[in-house]
Amino acid sequence: MTLLAIKNLSKRFSSGGRRVAAVDDVSLTLEPGETLGLVGASGSGKSTLARILMRLLPADAGSIRFEDEDWLALSGADLRRRRARMQMVFQDVLGAFNPRATVASVLDDPLRIHAIVPKAERPKEIAALLDRVGLPASYADRSIREVSGGQRQRIAIARAIATKPSLIVLDEAVSALDVSIRGKILELLVELQEERGISYLFVSHDLAVLRAVSHRIAVMDAGRLTETGPMRQVIENPQSPAAMALIHAVPRLVTEPTEGPYRDV
Amino acid sequence: MRLVRHLVRTPEGAIGLAILAALVLVALFAPVLSPGDPLRIAGRALLPPFADPAFPLGTDRLGRDVLAGILHGTRTSLAVGLAAALAAIAIGLCVGLTAGFAGGLVDEGLMRVVDAFQIVPSFLLALAFVSVIGASVPVVVLAIALGAWADPARLTRAQVLSIRERDYVASARVIGMHPAEIALREILPNALPPVLALSAIIVAAAILTEAALSFLGLGDPNVVTWGSMIAEGRNILRSSPSLSIFPGIALVVTVVGVYLFSEGLTKALAGRRLEP
Ligand SMILES: Nc1ncnc2c1ncn2[C@@H]1O[C@H](COP(=O)(O)OP(=O)(O)OP(=O)(O)O)[C@@H](O)[C@H]1O
Numbered sequence: 441m442t443l444l445a446i447k448n449l450s451k452r453f454s455s456g457g458r459r460v461a462a463v464d465d466v467s468l469t470l471e472p473g474e475t476l477g478l479v480g481a482s483g484s485g486k487s488t489l490a491r492i493l494m495r496l497l498p499a500d501a502g503s504i505r506f507e508d509e510d511w512l513a514l515s516g517a518d519l520r521r522r523r524a525r526m527q528m529v530f531q532d533v534l535g536a537f538n539p540r541a542t543v544a545s546v547l548d549d550p551l552r553i554h555a556i557v558p559k560a561e562r563p564k565e566i567a568a569l570l571d572r573v574g575l576p577a578s579y580a581d582r583s584i585r586e587v588s589g590g591q592r593q594r595i596a597i598a599r600a601i602a603t604k605p606s607l608i609v610l611d612e613a614v615s616a617l618d619v620s621i622r623g624k625i626l627e628l629l630v631e632l633q634e635e636r637g638i639s640y641l642f643v644s645h646d647l648a649v650l651r652a653v654s655h656r657i658a659v660m661d662a663g664r665l666t667e668t669g670p671m672r673q674v675i676e677n678p679q680s681p682a683a684m685a686l687i688h689a690v691p692r693l694v695t696e697p698t699e700g701p702y703r704d705v
Numbered sequence: 706m707r708l709v710r711h712l713v714r715t716p717e718g719a720i721g722l723a724i725l726a727a728l729v730l731v732a733l734f735a736p737v738l739s740p741g742d743p744l745r746i747a748g749r750a751l752l753p754p755f756a757d758p759a760f761p762l763g764t765d766r767l768g769r770d771v772l773a774g775i776l777h778g779t780r781t782s783l784a785v786g787l788a789a790a791l792a793a794i795a796i797g798l799c800v801g802l803t804a805g806f807a808g809g810l811v812d813e814g815l816m817r818v819v820d821a822f823q824i825v826p827s828f829l830l831a832l833a834f835v836s837v838i839g840a841s842v843p844v845v846v847l848a849i850a851l852g853a854w855a856d857p858a859r860l861t862r863a864q865v866l867s868i869r870e871r872d873y874v875a876s877a878r879v880i881g882m883h884p885a886e887i888a889l890r891e892i893l894p895n896a897l898p899p900v901l902a903l904s905a906i907i908v909a910a911a912i913l914t915e916a917a918l919s920f921l922g923l924g925d926p927n928v929v930t931w932g933s934m935i936a937e938g939r940n941i942l943r944s945s946p947s948l949s950i951f952p953g954i955a956l957v958v959t960v961v962g963v964y965l966f967s968e969g970l971t972k973a974l975a976g977r978r979l980e981p
């Protein structure tokens with residue numbers, strides 16, 4: 441059963457008289473437990489697509505089916521309840537948290553809103569979530585400003601898995617991190633996927649990152665999807681000019697062994 | 706509190722806080738420091754200052770104690786200034802939050818009203834309001850607030866509009882938080898600090914406006930105010946300048962104190978934001 445099916449999705453922005461087709465007739469699908477890497481140059485519309493999918497932006501045209509429901513038809517309390525199934529991790533490790541939040545409150549919100557566990561068990565669940573992403577339970581009392589960027593992204597991942605979603609959208613989720621930390625976070629994401637069968641829509645402009653985690657890759661250029669295919673095929677034998685340009689921008693990508701460092705695809 | 710520690714670490718904040726604390730104490734204990742009605746005739750008329758220990762700052766044309774007037778005037782100035790600023794901030798917050806959250810036509814409409822109030826000089830507005838309705842403390846407070854709420858409204862709206870676009874608000878929507886909770890818990894607390902920093906300046910302006918209204922005879926005639934004392938002394942400015950000078954000094958000290966406090970507050974808020 442297909443988890444997510446996006447059909448003919450379009451979104452235009454008009455800013456200062458100039459009209460931009462940020463997302464132009466995009467269709468794609470995602471299977472349970474699968475990672476789709478979405479790659480494209482800056483301004484190609486990746487974030488816009490992710491934000492429409494997360495219902496943070498309205499679409500102009502097109503449809504989205506998610507878990508056999510018309511995802512764009514949901515609204516109000518229905519939508520809020522169903523949001524538990526689709527979560528997101530943001531790029532900006534600082535901006536994605538209320539500056540007044542504590543680690544505990546960041547993780548408590550989803551547990552409370554979706555009544556994941558009874559109130560009395562929430563501290564235990566928060567400790568379990570922290571443990572699952574590799575942080576000590578004692579971090580719960582810290583202010584979100586008192587933890588490092590990599591740790592913050594672990595907390596963001598813990599928040600995303602708190603509601604037991606079937607899909608997590610990651611918009612440049614490791615781009616702001618150090619290369620050494622980046623590998624550890626990718627490893628964690630892959631582990632979580634194998635353990636819980638979560639699907640990822642992994643947005644990045646960095647093919648090296650996507651090669652490490654993706655089963656399939658979709659290439660975006662100026663709002664359009666120019667190419668979709670199995671990861672190895674797209675990287676070794678790109679068909680569209682946009683894909684070729686992206687691959688040539690990373691010189692060692694093709695000569696390196698094609699197995700990702702964390703998994704055989 | 707962390708903010709207070711930051712505040713007293715800046716020289717402006719420390720001096721401003723000290724002046725304001727002294728003024729508040731004077732205002733609270735005015736009936737103890739100088740018992741009785743400050744408007745009553747207490748002694749010989751036009752006693753010069755520093756002559757009679759019973760009247761350190763002398764008496765006015767009717768024989769009223771100048772020191773008593775200044776001590777009790779502190780109450781009026783601070784009370785009217787604070788009440789007017791509080792009312793202005795409250796109105797401004799409500800309008801700014803509504804405009805920022807509602808958007809669309811509501812936002813357009815409210816902002817045109819804000820424009821209108823910003824174009825009319827606030828003192829003229831207060832003047833007109835008091836002349837029409839009549840002078841009493843609540844009317845004066847309302848009149849001053851009416852001319853001062855537009856700035857906090859505009860600032861609050863701008864804050865809401867900018868914070869609404871932050872990732873952490875998107876993140877709150879993504880986990881399914883109710884819009885009302887997003888407004889109250891995610892946006893409002895982060896939108897408030899600059900508006901609060903602005904409130905000190907509004908207090909200073911309100912104190913000056915109140916003094917100006919009293920000076921023109923549009924203050925509440927039943928309470929003593931610095932403005933009305935200055936106006937009283939103006940007629941005999943050549944022979945007894947001290948009658949206008951002492952309340953004038955009180956006014957200047959108060960306004961400078963409030964300004965220093967607001968400067969310190971702004972710096973403290975900025976410093977706190979810079980902290981890791
Ligand atoms: N709110 C907006 N108003 C107007 N134009 C917008 C808005 N958001 C995005 N755009 C435009 O839409 C296009 C796609 O932007 P988007 O952020 O989706 O690109 P992206 O692929 O995520 O780029 P990046 O890799 O830099 O994050 C760009 O041309 C951008 O200028």
Ligand SMILES: [Mg+2]
Nearest residue numbers: 486487488612
């Ligand atoms: Mg982007």
